[in-house]
Amino acid sequence: MDKTYLRAEILKTLGQPTRLKIVDFLREGERCVCEIFPAINEEQSNTSRHLNMMVSSGILFRRKEGVKIFYALKHPEIIAIVDLATTIMIQEITGRHSLLLAA
């Protein structure tokens, strides 16, 4: 059981633009594929593939209801992670960190 690999897999799953858009969209709660793919402006098949791999890597869970399949974030830590990434990004693009270090 390679823990480094498993941890990396979780972060790698979040580190892809299409999947990050899915995570953002699912912040509000569970959604079916038919809602997700128009919201993120991706093809149904591509969206489905990403959703499946996100379930495999432990990011999402899936619930079936009739024809529809609903997906939702599986752990509150996921939102915390992407918010922290946003914090880092903002610091980088505002140049705050570089300026402080240069001073």
Next chain:
Amino acid sequence: MDKTYLRAEILKTLGQPTRLKIVDFLREGERCVCEIFPAINEEQSNTSRHLNMMVSSGILFRRKEGVKIFYALKHPEIIAIVDLATTIMIQEITGRHSLLLAA
């Protein structure tokens, strides 16, 4: 300026086993390449490439001292992110939510 892409890049940078080992090693503080690559058991050239891309994506900063180049974590949020990923991983492998069943 595509913010989704920039956020994804930060997470993707952390989501690779070799780079995650580097982050873990740098928790204790700045280290030079000559300390890092033996510690993570990777080739010097491969380690150097990963370090350079980690600087480019805003994860590390670099300091030169003579022949040596020291690298260090640039944001405390990085440690928070990898710790949260660890939390998720532990929940997954202890089967509270099952990674294997989801696969």
Next chain:
DNA sequence: TCATTATATGATTAATCAATCATATAATGG
């Protein structure tokens, strides 16, 4: 100056990835 140590980079390769189109499966309502 020369040998040594530290780091970076060019070239290559195999592997992985994301997206697309087409098609398959499966549930539902009429």
Next chain:
DNA sequence: CCATTATATGATTGATTAATCATATAATGA
């Protein structure tokens, strides 16, 4: 049962990636 809607999957393609070996650059000290 049939048409429709929702979702998943096979096949393909171009792009990206990580690792490796070899070599280049650059600082240091003898």
